[in-house]
Amino acid sequence: MARLIRAVLLLLALALPAAAQQDAFDAAVSGLAGGFNQQAEAVERLGALGDPRAVPLLRALADGRLLKRPDGGLVPPGEAAPPGAEPVRVNNRVRVALRGALGRLQLVSPDPAERLAAAEAVFRSRDAANAPLLEAALARESLPRIRSQMELSLAASRLVAADKGAKRAAIAALGAAGSTDARALLLEARAANPALAAEIQTAVAAIDRRLSLRRMAETLFQGLSLGSVLLLAALGLAVTFGVMGVINMAHGEMVMLGAYTTFFVQEALRGVPWLLPWSLPLSVPAAFLVAALVGAAIERGLIRHLYGRPLETLLMTFGVGMILQQAVRTLFGAQNREVLSPPWMQGTLTLPGGVSVTQNRLWIIVFGVAVLLAVLAAIRLTRFGLEMRAVVQNRRIAATMGIRTGRVDALTFAFGSGVAGMAGVALSQIDNVSPNLGTGYIIDSFMVVVFGGVGSLAGTLVGAMTLGVVNKVLEPWAGAVLAKVAVLVALMLFIQRRPRGLFALRGRAAEG
Amino acid sequence: MPTTAVRPAVTRRAALAAGLGSVLAAPAIRLSFGQGAPIRVGVLHSLSGTMAISETALRDTVLMMVEWINARGGLLGRRVEAAVVDPASNWPLFAEKARELLQVAKVDAVFGCWTSVSRKSVLPVFEELNGLLFYPVQYEGEEQSRNVFYTGAAPNQQAIPAVEYLMGPDGGDAKRIALLGTDYVYPRTTNRILRAFLNSKGIADADILEEYTPFGHSDWQGIVSRVKRFAGEGKRTAIVSTINGDANVPFYRELGNQGIKAEDIPSVAFSVGEEELAGIDAKPLVGHLAAWNYFMSVQAPANTEFKQMWSNYIKNPRRVTNDPMEATYTGFRMWAQAVAKAGTTAVDPVREAMYGQKVDAPCGYAEEMHRNHHLSKPVMIGEIQADGQFNTVWKTPAAIPAENWSPFIPENANRRRG
Amino acid sequence: MSATLASPAPPRAAAARNVLRWVLIGAVLLLALLPVLNRLPLDSALHVSDFVVSVTGKWITYAVLALAIDLAWGYAGILSLGHGAFFALGGYAIGMHLMRLIGPRGVYGHPTLPDFMVFLGYRELPWYWWGFDHFPFALLMALAVPGVLAAVVGFLAFRSRITGVYFSIITQALTYALMLAFFRNDMGFGGNNGFTDFKELLGMPLNTPNARAMLFYASLASLLGAYWLCTRVTRSKLGRVLVAVRDAESRVRFLGYDTTRIKLFVFVLSAVLAGLAGALYVPQVGIINPGEFSPGNSIEAVVWVAVGGRGTLVGAVLGAFSVNALKTWLTSVAPDLWLFALGGLFVAVTLFLPRGLIGLLRRREP
């Protein structure tokens, strides 16, 4: 206990408030070390006291940095951890309290980011007692973004206040805001005061109109993001199958190798903290190289001997896939690998109009398009691309013109595999990094390529995006599985109509 | 042709032995074992295919236990050997391998299976040949075979307490529940039980959202935003997840990315353990819950010993322990005790001896095998921590017996007995 | 003989084939002996365990599937990567029958509904389950459903002249779609768990040596029947037309053959055989579930044929037995390494033995 006193004294040193508040504050602080319920009350009381000294304590508690001595005494934040001290645990109830309390305390913080966070927190805590605080804060607030948030929060807290007039205003304000949270608050309020049901109803209806539009936009986005995943998975095939006519059943394993490379790059960079957030971009070339090398090896060692026998190639690469998968399993274990997402890929981004999109999905769309462009460039603009097209169109003539077709084959296959590897980098962000990673994508990729039109990258793009969007549009009604099944069946029927796919290539593409 | 068909069986004994030799290469201290052929335990866990992710750890656990018991002089003064096979996540192959272990490798007990379907697949074989299977995974119940000892949890030892917690003040007074699951029998049954339970607690069907996804589902955007909407109806909402191991990583990523914080929509999972969390960045998930009967973080002497054994055996600081591993460990200990008590490995006496066996399990409680072939287990609710471990925020004061025939499934009333 | 492409062969091959014929007859007799040896006392040197009988019975059904695939692929050049689907459908049909036979012996003692329906809250039997309590109907369905599906898919594909790799990819998508569909519990086919815990078939309790022997002989008979049928086809003029279609389809059209009909005929026949194989498979392994639809299974089955030697019926059978024997053996002896061995085998065979194991015995160019 003596130590705790000292701790509190130390806090006193920061600022000297009225002695009266003092005991209340100390009592509350000591409560933080207690059981969950005690903690929650203590936190709420600290929030109510509005004593700025509580902020560092509460924040430490929220981040699990607040230490407790074996004897139960608290270690003031910033002080060296004594032996045997361990972090004070909290549960969700305490977290909720913490958010409210910190919100109240930080409404007047000098840091605008903190004020904004505080305003949002207060919005969630739905407490009438916040109203005066918010009014005070609003009086001082200048930044429009924060003001609007504070007004919302004010409305939220007035909604649960006694004053009818205030409530009406609040309802209008929340209705105008048109966010899901606002809607939730309103519906909550409707239950509480039936008198205002009519007004609340209109407000909610207004919100719903907006939300329905927003939902469409979000569905579209989700479709595109699924499409971009398919695109990434299929691009490599579009090269190996589309251009060379090689059926590579081990394609999925190439993707998987790319994902593992991402993991190992990240592990390698753990030592270099400032580079770590960039491990993902750095793994792109690495993944490309690894997959490309493996691809080249497979092509030179095996596939080369089976040209003109696509069905045998299919079976052979199936065996290769089995081997690669088991190899990874025995080398790196069957467990999933943890690939961190860099900060700039976490969380959601709210577009104008309130459409919120998840950062990682957004980046994957960007990445998908980038890879597509890169592939296009490689084929259209480079010498290698020229030779590749030449060999595709007429191997014999190309050979007579001094193109080393064998080399071109190897490069093309390596290139396709490399692209698959890059897809692995993206997939490591949304899927398990495990030996089975690839198997889930192989069939979809084939369908995309065939649907889009073998040998046509544009077709692959359109194909992937169409499949993605259709899938996502169907999902709400049909459910994830039926949607997928429906898409597959539709695809099969489509291919009956147009065996060459959307963008049929003239002349020989990849004839079976 | 026929020779290829017959030969395996003839040579397999030798071959298996050879295989075992390599398996047992572990540095077991050479003890002088008494007379008698070695006791054999079969290990029936997928080492390849989709389930390898979860099951290989259990294979290692059994091998660890075999090493452990041999180091302590074996069983009945006889050496214990493990016969490891790979059913390759292929359910018919499970049945074939089970028969092989019992008839060809002549094992005295089998530790294996993870998915319900694999268990259902081998069940007839074990009943026909009167074998002994130790099944270490929490499951949907609605089963009780005299040839199986279930060392994982029944629904009442996991699901129901967890939901009660969510509905309590500490869990956030949930009034609306989203039941998300992978589309197979465990989630279906569990959710059916939960729905009945929730209704009994006065939660209307309108306040229950039930969604199923295929195995390995990786695109959760749609469902997570549907849950968000579901939560936007003005009542405190919580997620109850029976999502199968592999699909959890993308699910939690999506949860994190769509900014669903435990403070807003807490979620409790029944199939997410330390192993699954090892595959993701847990920071955005702090505060989400899981219900198990064991957490690696449990403070108990038995657990310290267990973790020590594991790290010594696996020699990889990153490899964690989890609930099914604990259940395997406990099951093995119990079997060993039962064999010692029965003085034989014959199935019938051992079965009798199993009843009432007690083990101080790593979960920190004494677990007992009841005549319903299920263990009494404590229920623990843990919060995901930033380091991928769980912090126990609630647990039952004592181990509670299993209700493998749930009272919430009316059909159990007119169930055939025996 | 039939096992190779039609038309008389040089004397050397003929000699080789006579040897082979005797080997085959010996093989069949040996197989037929297994259930008998199984009845010998455990301590006798000749005793073979139930395991061997049941696992061999399984391989025999696989051999029938291999024959089906070889007929379509080896002769007509139609590579279906969805034959596992026909196999599984046949299995499901019989599985439904076996489920109906459980009757009130289910856990919940419901007179008609299988357990999974009971706790999924079904009130009465879905219409598509009607009639499956009669064995003949179930058997008919086991053959008809795959046949019809093959007819539809084949007609659409062959009419629009989808060949080679494209056809393979479509059929692969087909089995994949079916797998996803059958995984859904709402389909009323038991979802992921499929059907298990069968009690009896044709009044004889399963999981007894008797039943195993019966099923074993039924499978063996079907194998011989299927073999005879395929021989009949491949030896006939139809067989030669198939080969012609495989090698130069358009030329065959110019000869006035409606290749769509020809291919459809063979594809459906092959699918029906696959269904038969599945129907025999399920009661022996005691479970059918959507896993059987997984594309991997279909590809593996094709690989058996490739390993044995496509375009030769004996090769298909040989492949099915040898690969599966190897798999059964390796998954026990080298649980961590067997995938390397198997994958390696697939690679090696496609690279070095384009005509499979049988190619080692036969010197005749197919």
Place this chain on the structure above:
Amino acid sequence: MTAPVLYLDGVSVVFDGFRALNSLSLIVEPGELRAVIGPNGAGKTTMMDVITGKTRPIAGEVRFRDHDLTRLDEAAIATLGIGRKFQKPTVFDALTVFENLELALKAPRGPVACLRWALSGEAARRIEAVLDETGLASRSQDRAAILSHGQRQWLEIGMLLMQDPELLLVDEPVAGMTDQETEHTAALLRRIAGGRSVVVVEHDLEFVRALGRRVTVLHEGSVLSEGSIDHVQNDPRVVEVYLGR
């Protein structure tokens, strides 16, 4: 005059904007042996494709007796009695000479019919006859794969005979043949022509001369000139576009 066997009127075919056939018109009388010549890309092979149903014209009429060929597929057209011999001899390598002929033999073509099919003595005799006619009797049991180039050509012609078509389309039968082979082929064709109508597409003017029948010259997808070999050879337009070079 009798109704023509083959009647093409204003037939046009377009590949990606390129006019392969440009309102081509051609009439073949019963029993006529017609040679069609023309430089590369004149549309000779395309014409064959249109008649045999491999390619569909965008405009024009294609009649065989009173059948509209544009509505039928290859198989149906073949069964109507139009046989085609390809530029590159395509016989079934995996089958023996005998089997090749057997497949071609006029008989029910359905799968079940093929399954039931048993070689009747009469059919056997017909095959023997053709074997003699084509001079392949000695190779009867050899697989087509091991035949010489010329023999493959004859085997294919033999297959046409087995089909017993009313109209025979022969595409460059003597390309890459030795002189004797060319001789033999010409003789063979003349003999065949007896009963049926034959259209021979050829580069080799000597061969055409050897045939000594009516000649049609194609150029850029339409008929440039028609008549006896001497007539067309003296036609200035022909000389300009073709022989002149």
